[in-house]
Amino acid sequence: xxxxxxxxxxxxxxxxxxxxxxxxxxxxxxxxxxxxxxxxxxxxxxxxxxxxxxxxxxxxxxxxxxxxxxxxxxxxxxxxxxxxxxxxxxxxxxxxxxxxxxxxxxxxxxxxxxxxxxxxxxxxxxxxxxxxxxxxxxxxxxxxxxxxxxxxxxxxxxxxxxxxxxxxxxxxxxxxxxxxxxxxxxxxxxxxxxxxxxxxxxxxxxxxxxxxxxxxxxxxxxxxxxxxxxxxxxxxxxxxxxxxxxxxxxxxxxxxxxxxxxxxxxxxxxxxxxxxx
Amino acid sequence: xxxxxxxxxxxxxxxxxxxxxxxxxxxxxxxxxxxxxxxxxxxxxxxxxxxxxxxxxxxxxxxxxxxxxxxxxxxxxxxxxxxxxxxxxxxxxxxxxxxxxxxxxxxxxxxxxxxxxxxxxxxxxxxxxxxxxxxxxxxxxxxxxxxxxxxxxxxxxxxxxxxxxxxxxxxxxxxxxxxxxxxxxxxxxxxxxxxxxxxxxxxxxxxxxxxxxxxxxxxxxxxxxxxxxxxxxxxxxxxxxxxxxxxxxxxxxxxxxxxxxxxxxxxxxxxxxxxxxxxxxxxxxxxxxxxxxxxxxxxxxxxxxxxxxxxxxxxxxxxxxxxxxxxxxxxxxxxxxxxxxxxxxxxxxxxxxxxxxxxxxxxxxxxxxxxxxxxxxxxxxxxxxxxxxxxxxxxxxxxxxxx
Numbered sequence: 001x002x003x004x005x006x007x008x009x010x011x012x013x014x015x016x017x018x019x020x021x022x023x024x025x026x027x028x029x030x031x032x033x034x035x036x037x038x039x040x041x042x043x044x045x046x047x048x049x050x051x052x053x054x055x056x057x058x059x060x061x062x063x064x065x066x067x068x069x070x071x072x073x074x075x076x077x078x079x080x081x082x083x084x085x086x087x088x089x090x091x092x093x094x095x096x097x098x099x100x101x102x103x104x105x106x107x108x109x110x111x112x113x114x115x116x117x118x119x120x121x122x123x124x125x126x127x128x129x130x131x132x133x134x135x136x137x138x139x140x141x142x143x144x145x146x147x148x149x150x151x152x153x154x155x156x157x158x159x160x161x162x163x164x165x166x167x168x169x170x171x172x173x174x175x176x177x178x179x180x181x182x183x184x185x186x187x188x189x190x191x192x193x194x195x196x197x198x199x200x201x202x203x204x205x206x207x208x209x210x211x212x213x214x215x216x217x218x219x220x221x222x223x224x225x226x227x228x229x230x231x232x233x234x235x236x237x238x239x240x241x242x243x244x245x246x247x248x249x250x251x252x253x254x255x256x257x258x259x260x261x262x263x264x265x266x267x268x269x270x271x272x273x274x275x276x277x
Numbered sequence: 278x279x280x281x282x283x284x285x286x287x288x289x290x291x292x293x294x295x296x297x298x299x300x301x302x303x304x305x306x307x308x309x310x311x312x313x314x315x316x317x318x319x320x321x322x323x324x325x326x327x328x329x330x331x332x333x334x335x336x337x338x339x340x341x342x343x344x345x346x347x348x349x350x351x352x353x354x355x356x357x358x359x360x361x362x363x364x365x366x367x368x369x370x371x372x373x374x375x376x377x378x379x380x381x382x383x384x385x386x387x388x389x390x391x392x393x394x395x396x397x398x399x400x401x402x403x404x405x406x407x408x409x410x411x412x413x414x415x416x417x418x419x420x421x422x423x424x425x426x427x428x429x430x431x432x433x434x435x436x437x438x439x440x441x442x443x444x445x446x447x448x449x450x451x452x453x454x455x456x457x458x459x460x461x462x463x464x465x466x467x468x469x470x471x472x473x474x475x476x477x478x479x480x481x482x483x484x485x486x487x488x489x490x491x492x493x494x495x496x497x498x499x500x501x502x503x504x505x506x507x508x509x510x511x512x513x514x515x516x517x518x519x520x521x522x523x524x525x526x527x528x529x530x531x532x533x534x535x536x537x538x539x540x541x542x543x544x545x546x547x548x549x550x551x552x553x554x555x556x557x558x559x560x561x562x563x564x565x566x567x568x569x570x571x572x573x574x575x576x577x578x579x580x581x582x583x584x585x586x587x588x589x590x591x592x593x594x595x596x597x598x599x600x601x602x603x604x605x606x607x608x609x610x611x612x613x614x615x616x617x618x619x620x621x622x623x624x625x626x627x628x629x630x631x632x633x634x635x636x637x638x639x640x641x642x643x644x645x646x647x648x649x650x651x652x653x654x655x656x657x658x659x660x661x662x663x664x665x666x667x668x669x670x671x672x673x674x675x676x677x678x679x680x
Contacts, residue, residue, distance in 0.1 A: 054578075054579065055448065055579040055580045056448065056453060056454075056457050056565060056580045057457075058302075058303065058457055058460045058461060058464070058566070059303045059305075059461075059464065061461075062447075065447060072579060077577040078577055078578070079577075102564075103301060103564045104563045104564045104565060104572075104574065104578040104579075104580070105577055105578035105579070106578070107562075107563055107564050107569075107578060108561075108563060108574060108576065108577060108578025109577075109578065129303050130301045130302060130303060130564065130567070131301060131564075132300065132301075132302065132303070132304050132307045133304075133307075134291065134300060134307070135299050135300060135301060152304070153303065153304035153305075154304060155303070155304045155305035156305070157304075157305050157306075157307075157308045157309070157467050157468075158304060158307075158308065159308060162307065162308055162311075166304065177303075177304070177305060180305050180464065180465060180466075180467050180468075181305075181464060181465040182461045182464060182465060185465070186465070
């Protein structure tokens with residue numbers, strides 16, 4: 001069983017939702033980023049989404065855009081990101097790592113060669129925002145050969161006609177973007193997300209995580225009551241940004257970021273065990 | 278009629294021109310892109326839509342545009358006869374309005390109530406603001422901060438036409454960043470907003486749709502050459518940024534095997550430097566702004582900043598059909614430097630009394646190189662895609678004059 005399948009099976013048994021933090025690989029620099037990454041499982045991360053820095057991200061708001069530029073300015077590349085996962089895997093054999101971002105860096109690396117190297121390094125999935133179901137055969141064929149899941153997006157605009165197209169051939173888990181928009185900007189209406197997830201859950205047995213717009217432990221808790229996972233990205237990245245701008249020492253930055261993730265994880269994990277008020 | 282070996286049948290149903298094109302957009306936009314494709318296919322076959330478009334092209338844009346024999350330029354170059362397709366004489370001063378008109382009519386047909394666009398030189402922004410004003414639709418135009426600075430007259434025009442010009446400060450602050458920002462707007466407002474893309478780029482169906490709306494250029498040129506010279510030109514030339522005027526000029530000639538076709542990219546300071554916008558000449562295939570095409574990128578797939586004196590060519594990508602035409606060898610792509618374009622800008626002004634857009638001046642610069650090598654019995658049709666009034670400030674600065 002893949003790490004992703006095993007993780008969600010275990011969570012299901014425990015009746016818990018997954019806490020899925022997103023950080024940009026190499027933000028603000030390789031060493032700090034690796035240290036944050038390494039401490040995320042102990043802070044309660046069930047799955048980690050690691051952003052692939054890109055110069056022209058179309059689906060990201062200003063916070064993630066800035067994080068990519070910080071990482072690129074510090075010399076981050078996709079080969080180095082693969083190397084970062086390899087180092088992370090030396091201490092953690094269990095937590096799934098999913099690389100998320102735009103297609104072009106993978107295209108430039110060579111998609112088949114990338115899937116091979118990524119799988120060897122311990123990458124479990126890829127989430128490529130600008131490759132919809134209609135185009136993702138270019139990813140899925142080489143990914144499948146190396147046991148990597150190609151996670152697909154669902155959005156509020158994905159209607160009943162389109163849903164089967166996106167579900168057909170999907171593996172790993174599904175990522176529901178709670179808002180029509182870019183990362184880290186608007187907020188969602190919880191009842192709308194809940195209704196959308198009910199529709200999706202009725203059509204698939206794959207786990208569905210929710211992201212885009214979850215900023216606080218309270219929001220994460222609300223989502224975790226009915227979703228299989230809650231993704232928090234920009235809010236974590238914003239913490240890294242504020243420390244990077246202030247020039248905080250590495251240890252202090254890592255502690256603050258990891259503490260914030262632990263608070264988010266606690267909310268997500270406790271969501272279903274508390275009495276719903 | 279299209280024959281089996283036609284080069285004019287693309288793209289395939291999924292929007293691919295060979296290995297290029299496609300629909301590389303976020304899931305959020307896929308329903309929009311598919312709805313647009315359906316609406317466009319529907320409109321294409323609707324005589325009422327075509328009649329409305331043709332009526333507006335005639336009475337509002339001022340088509341057909343003349344094909345003008347540039348006699349003094351021809352004599353000066355001493356070779357092939359040079360004909361200029363006068364897209365500069367269109368309402369708003371460039372070819373861009375051909376496409377904007379088609380798309381705004383489609384937006385109305387789809388019941389969309391808000392228009393957005395990206396712009397580089399500002400010509401597409403002005404054309405979009407113009408048709409939005411004409412049909413009473415609110416309009417937001419994204420424009421890089423650098424371009425706002427070098428195209429001030431067009432910024433004023435857009436505002437006068439009632440559009441909101443939003444300054445884009447991310448990345449290189451030019452056309453590619455304006456396109457990123459417009460796509461972010463569209464993904465945020467997928468229900469009410471119609472995105473009028475100005476180039477034959479972006480996700481399917483835009484490259485094919487923009488091409489179809491711009492093919493009026495080549496179709497007219499073909500008929501006009503036959504009327505004036507009793508035969509087709511030996512060479513067709515157009516400048517290529519994203520490539521909309523070029524694909525519109527080229528496409529009707531693709532199956533005319535006796536007609537040679539040249540696209541001219543912006544070489545900036547030179548293709549041997551890092552400061553150019555010669556995507557097809559120097560780039561490699563990649564995925565950006567919804568399609569697979571040639572790109573200016575580094576080894577890690579990060580997009581490089583393009584450079585050209587002409588804001589309209591200052592783009593590190595190119596429409597996917599051009600990538601396919603390059604690989605097939607049917608169209609040959611060349612480049613002209615900032616300096617060569619400026620020389621052409623001055624020469625055409627002095628010899629013909631026509632101030633070309635700096636974009637179009639790249640095509641003229643290429644004609645200056647090739648016309649003398651051709652026989653006097655031969656002819657060249659070059660697309661003069663826009664007029665140069667918008668460029669007088671930046672051209673004056675480049676020529677060392679204060680105005």
